[in-house]
Structure formats: C-alpha cells, structure tokens
Amino acid sequence: MEIEVIVQNEQDARIAEKAGADRLELVATMEEGGLTPNLRVIEQVLASVNVPVFVMVRPHSRHFCYRGADLEVIKETLSVVTNCQADGIVFGCLNEKKEVDVPVLETVLSLKGDLKMTFHRAFDEVMDQTAAYQTLCRYSSRIERILTSGGAEKAGDALDQLEHLIALSKEARGPAIMVGSGLHPQTFTAIHKRLKAEAYHFGSGVRIHQSFNKTIDPSPIEWLKEIETD
Template identity: 40%
Template sequence: MLLEFIVQNGEEAKQAEEMGADRVELVSAISEGGLTPSYGTMQQVFESVSIPVQVMIRPHSFHYCYSDDDLDIVRKDIQSLIDLGGKRIVFGVLHHDGTVHETALQALIERYPQLDMTFHKAFDEIPSQQDAYQTLSKYKHNVKRILTSGGKKDCLSGKEPLHELVKMERETNGPAIMPGGGLHVGNIADVHQTVNAEQYHFGKAVRLHDSFSYPFDDEKINRIKDVIQKGKH
C-alpha cells in the first residue's frame, strides 16, 4: 500500500518522509488547486528527501485546455525539472469538449520520453472516464497513474466509479488508479473497502487542523495506515 501526500516545500517534504509517506506531490498555490512550483523550490525538495517527488506542472488554474503559449511554458517547466535531475510530473490536458488532448500529451512524451507522469484530476472533468482510461492506457509506460475521485466531488461519493476504474486497471494492466480528493480518517475505511486501490493521495486531511498552513499530524497518519492495513483484502 502506497500513501502520497501533498507538500509545498523542502521542510514539508522532509516531514512527510519522516511520517511514512511513500511519495510526495510538490505544488505551489495550493489555494488554486496546485500550480507549478519554482525552480528553487523543486531543487530544495529534491535535496531534502529520498522518496519519489511528483512535481505539479500546471501553468494556470483557469481550466485544463492549454494554448500553444501555455504548452510552451509547460515544456520549459519540464525542462527545468529535468535539468535538476527529476522526471516525475503531475499533469493533465484536455480539449474544450472535456476529452483527453492526446496530441499534446503524446508530443510531451515524445519530447521527454523519460517522464513518469500522474495524470491529475483533470480526469474528473472528462465525460467518459472509461474511454479516457483506455486513451491514457496507450501511454502507460509514461502515464503511470491517474489521480481521481471517480468523477465525483470526493472519493466517498465516487467510490463505485473508482471501484470500476480499479477493475479496469487490473484487467488491462493499465495506469494505476490513485483515489484522491476529500479522503480523511473518517472515510478512508469505507472508500478502501469498496475501491481496494493500491495507492491513495492525501492533502490537508493529514495535517493539524485540516489546513495546509499547519504541519502533518502523525496521529491522523497512523490511524489511516492502521485502517488501510486492517482493510486489506
């Protein structure tokens, strides 16, 4: 079982690793849903931890339909990441009709074949997640996982579609489904019992006062680990 936590800097990344996180997602502007962190922040985090760091690559928070200028920024940010020795990104790009912008995705993978990508919660805005899963599966050597709440407002209300997506993952050996969005100590048992995923993504719910302004809460994290271990199928 793998747990991923959101972090905003090197200090938080170190604390997450000490608390038992298996991987972190590095973001800036979490109040905007997460944007690309600065070069300096990326460097600081890479130097702070030994666990994998997935870096958010998102040029703005308005939508997931990117112009050529937006995609130029995306390429430059990815190049900065690679220059620092990284290869792990969190990214998503859609057409205006909400489907995966396969051309843009493929172009990035061809340009940076070493990428290890999480396709982020843009996935929850797609009309047919099952069709989108099949599309992303074509790139599973780079699109390693999909962060999603099953197309619903949170993982609890999306637990049934998440269960279906996990079934697709196991039947096709496609990208891993990583439930994330609204997960917390009070609902992880219910979600895990239905979904039975292999990895979960947590944000403010593993922090003191349920706020990104505060450090991680070891009691909450230990309770989550305990629930997941007990709920293993």
C-alpha cells in the same frame, strides 16, 4: 498500498517522509488547486528527502486546455524538472470537447524523458471516464497512474465509479487508479475496505486543522501506514 501526500515546501516534505509517506506530490498555490512550484522550492525538496517526488506541471488554474503560450510554459517547466532530476511529473490536459488532448499529451510524453508520470484530476472533468481511461491506456508504459475522485468533488461520493475504474485498470493492465480528493483518516477505513485501491492521495486530510495554511500532521500518515501492515 501506497500513500501519496501533497507537499508545498521542504518542511512538509521532511515531515511526510519521516511519517512514512511513499511518494510526495510537490505543488504550489493550493488555493487554486495546485500549480507548478518555483525552481528553488523544487531543488530544496529534492535535496531534503529520499522518497520519490512528483512535481506538478500546471501553468494556471483557468482550464486544462493548453495552447500557444501555455504550452511553451509547460515545455520550459519540463526542462527545469528534468534538469532537477525529480522522479516524475503530475500533468493532465483536455481538449475543448472535455476529452484527453492526445496531441498535447504526446508532446509532453516526448519531452519528459525518463520522468515517470501521473495524469492528474483533469481526468475528473472528462465527459466519459471510461473512454478517457482507454485513451490513456495507449500510453500505459509512460503513464504510471491516474489520480481521480471518480468525477465527484470528493472520492467518497463516487465509490461506484471508482470501483469501475479500478476494475477497468486491472482488466486492461493499464495505469493504476490512485484515489484522491476529500480523503480523511476518519472515513478512510470504510473507503479502503470497499475499493482496495493500490494507491491513495492525501492533501488537507493529513494537515493540522485540515488546512493547507498549516503544516503536515504526521500522526494520520503514521496511522495509515499501520493499516497497510495490519
């Protein structure tokens, strides 16, 4: 079981790594759901930890339909992240029909080089998650995982759908399902007992006062890692 933790800066990254996080998602502007961090922060975080760091590639929070100037910004970001030698990117794109935008996705995949990739929670806005998963399966050698709450605001409210997606991923041997959104140590044991997912994604649930305005609390991460080894 992998534990991924959202980090916003070098201090977050150091605390999360020391507490036992398996992977870090580096983002900025969490009040807008997480956008691309600036170059200086990316460099600082990459220099401060040894665990894999996946950098958010998201130019704004208005939508996930990228054209024109948005796409040019994404291309520039990919160049920066590649040059910084990050481990991977976090990206998602949809078309006007709320389907995976295949042309944009293929553009990003062609430019990301050896960077690994997580398809982010744009997946939770698609009209049909089964169809969207099948689309992403076509790129399973280049997309490692999909971050999803099963289409609900919080993962705990969509356990049936998450079970379906996890079963689908095993059957298709496609991208792994990483469960995220609204996860807290207080409710995690019951969720994991039911889902037995390969990976979980934590944000405010492992922060002081459960707030992105506060730093990471190492205790919940340490506890989660103890569950993994029990």
